[in-house]
Each structure stands twice: as C-alpha cells, then as structure tokens.
Amino acid sequence: MDQNTKQFYDEFWPKNVPYYEETKKYMQETIRETKVNKSLDAGCGHGVCSVVLSEFSEDVTAVDISTNCITTAKSIADKFNRHNISFINEDLQVLSLPDNQYDLVWCWGVAMMAPEPMKVIHNLFRVTKPGGVIYLGLYLETWLSPVHQGVRYFCRKFMNTPARKQFVLNFFAGLTKLIVKIKGQEINRRADNVSIQAQVDDWYYPPYKTFYSIQEILNLFEKNGFEAEAIQDRLGRMKSATIFVVRGVKK
Ligand SMILES: C[S@@+](CC[C@H](N)C(=O)[O-])C[C@H]1O[C@@H](n2cnc3c(N)ncnc32)[C@H](O)[C@@H]1O
Structure with missing residues (x-):
C-alpha cells in the first residue's frame, strides 16, 4: 500500500470536506447517466461524491487508500442518511474487486496521485462492465x-x-x-x-503527481476497448487548476 499518499489524505480531507450542494451541481453537469445499477467512487476521499452517486445508483462502492477518509466518508453518508454505499479501504493500484462489475466509475483527481497511475487506470478498465462508463479526471500536462x-x-x-x-x-x-x-x-x-x-x-504537497495530455489518455482508452471523449478541459470544478475529464464507454 502507498503509505505516503495515505498519510497525506489521512490529514487532508477530514478537515476540508467540500460543500455537498456545489459538489452535486458539478457532478450533475458532468455525469450524463440519470439511473444506474452499480457505481464505483474510486478514491472517494471525503465521501461527498459517493453520496451524490448513491442518489441515482442502486449500489455504490467507495474505495480509498486513507483510513481517515473512509471514516469521514462513512460519517458523511450517515449525515445524508444514505444506506446503499459500501466502503473499502484499499489501494486502487492493487484493487481486489472482480472484473466487469460497474455501470459507472467515478475517478476524479485520484489516479495521477498514485506512484503507478497506470495500475489504477487499468483496474478501472477491468472492473467496468461492457456498456459501462468511466469518468476519469486527471491533471493536464502543460509547459508549467x-x-x-x-x-x-x-x-x-x-x-x-x-x-x-x-x-x-x-x-x-x-x-x-x-x-x-x-x-x-x-x-x-x-x-x-x-x-x-x-x-x-x-x-x-501530495507525494506523487503525474500530468497527462488529453490525447494520450484518449488513446489509452481506445487501446483498451473504450470509446472515449474529453468532456472538460480545465473548466470544471477547479477553474484555476488543470484537471481534464475523459468519459469512456466500454465496448
Ligand atoms: C484529490 S482527492 C479526490 C477526492 C474525490 N475523488 C473528489 O473528487 O473530491 C484524491 C483521493 O484519492 C485517494 N487516493 C490516492 N491514491 C489512491 C490509491 N492508490 N488508492 C486509493 N485511493 C487513493 C486519496 O486518499 C484521496 O482521498
């Protein structure tokens, strides 16, 4: 398990839980599906995104490497009275969930924090059902x-x-x-x-960070049997930062 990232987020999210309403607004603008069976919140952090997913999913699995994040996310789920979220404390690089399970995978601002982001991304590909969708938010590579x-x-x-x-x-x-x-x-x-x-x-201050071009991530999706498009480029949730979001549907 990547202890460095675990330690960083053990400290970070419990004291910086974002507003539910604004998070929900952003996710509603981003996610096209209105009803799904199983969703995965990969790198759930504070758990607010898991709550939003639980409102249009039958079941949500929320995974995070940080034990304190899982505790915080559980208390947020309780606060919003959501009972269809299960929490797993795991490293997404070595995710133990079975293949072809999820209709929707939300992984925003997570994969590029791992020492080996490709291991995370390939696990997301693996657990998505044929016909299922991944929303992947990553840092954009620029000259800066x-x-x-x-x-x-x-x-x-x-x-x-x-x-x-x-x-x-x-x-x-x-x-x-x-x-x-x-x-x-x-x-x-x-x-x-x-x-x-x-x-x-x-x-x-995060221990690891990798930046990507949109094209290389689109190519990666295509090579792994997904139809993909970039749906946001720096204009999303953190306007000043460099997150882009790719939406990929498994063929
Ligand atoms: C920037 S936060 C994003 C939180 C949430 N997805 C959101 O959109 O607000 C990154 C989260 O990913 C988690 N994380 C980073 N690397 C991870 C890994 N390898 N396995 C599981 N969780 C990881 C961190 O603990 C942290 O909670």
Whole structure:
C-alpha cells in the first residue's frame, strides 16, 4: 500500500470536506447517466461524491487508500442518511474487486496521485462492465508542469515542518489574493469552498503527481476497448487548476 499518499489524505480531507450542494451541481453537469445499477467512487476521499452517486445508483462502492477518509466518508453518508454505499479501504493500484462489475466509475483527481497511475487506470478498465462508463479526471500536462514539479519537490523536501508548511500555504494564498486584486479579478477559488490554503496544500504537497495530455489518455482508452471523449478541459470544478475529464464507454 502507498503509505505516503495515505498519510497525506489521512490529514487532508477530514478537515476540508467540500460543500455537498456545489459538489452535486458539478457532478450533475458532468455525469450524463440519470439511473444506474452499480457505481464505483474510486478514491472517494471525503465521501461527498459517493453520496451524490448513491442518489441515482442502486449500489455504490467507495474505495480509498486513507483510513481517515473512509471514516469521514462513512460519517458523511450517515449525515445524508444514505444506506446503499459500501466502503473499502484499499489501494486502487492493487484493487481486489472482480472484473466487469460497474455501470459507472467515478475517478476524479485520484489516479495521477498514485506512484503507478497506470495500475489504477487499468483496474478501472477491468472492473467496468461492457456498456459501462468511466469518468476519469486527471491533471493536464502543460509547459508549467515541470516548474510545478520543481516547486512541489522543494516544498516537500525543505518546507515540510508544520510551521514551514503553514508559511508556504499562507504565502501562496496571500500572493493569489494580491494578484487577483491587482488584476481586478474575482478570486478563483473552488465553489465548494475548500480554502485557498487547502488548495495550495493539495497542489504542492501530495507525494506523487503525474500530468497527462488529453490525447494520450484518449488513446489509452481506445487501446483498451473504450470509446472515449474529453468532456472538460480545465473548466470544471477547479477553474484555476488543470484537471481534464475523459468519459469512456466500454465496448
Ligand atoms: C484529490 S482527492 C479526490 C477526492 C474525490 N475523488 C473528489 O473528487 O473530491 C484524491 C483521493 O484519492 C485517494 N487516493 C490516492 N491514491 C489512491 C490509491 N492508490 N488508492 C486509493 N485511493 C487513493 C486519496 O486518499 C484521496 O482521498
């Protein structure tokens, strides 16, 4: 099991649970299916997405590597009175679920956090039913990606004590506020209200990150028996970040 990512998200999601209404709005804009039998929330984190999936799925399986995330996700399911979600604490790189099970797989902002993202993605391909659909959100590779990786390396290596990390989070939050003020723009924060500091944390401190081009992910889907299309490019849930979403249907 990837202990580094587990530790990071054990700390992160329990204190940054996003707003249900905004998360639901984003998922409704993204997901085309209105009723399915079995859904998988692969990398469920806080569990708010699992709750939304449970509203139009007969059964939801929510998987996460972080034990604290699973505890948080269970309490969110209880809060919303959802009883059709089962929780599994597993590493998606070595997922034990059987083949061809799920009508819908939601994996947003997860696979590229693993040391071996392709293992995660191939498990998603494997567990999807023929005719089933995957929504896969990944970081987009741009010319800034190597710069980002450099800053992330520096932050994790040299700015990782609690006091130093707080300094980095406040510094980037302050810088963002200053830049948008100078430009006269509105601050580009997540509508689901994860704070700017939390966004900086999730941007610079995760142990692993891989960036992809949309074309290489479309090719990967096609090569593995899916019909795929890119349905969002940076315009989704985190407007300032570089997530793109591919929707793939298993042939
Ligand atoms: C950025 S969060 C995304 C949470 C949620 N999917 C959402 O859209 O808000 C990434 C989540 O993936 C989980 N994760 C990362 N690598 C994983 C792995 N190899 N196996 C299972 N979960 C993983 C983390 O613990 C974390 O909860």
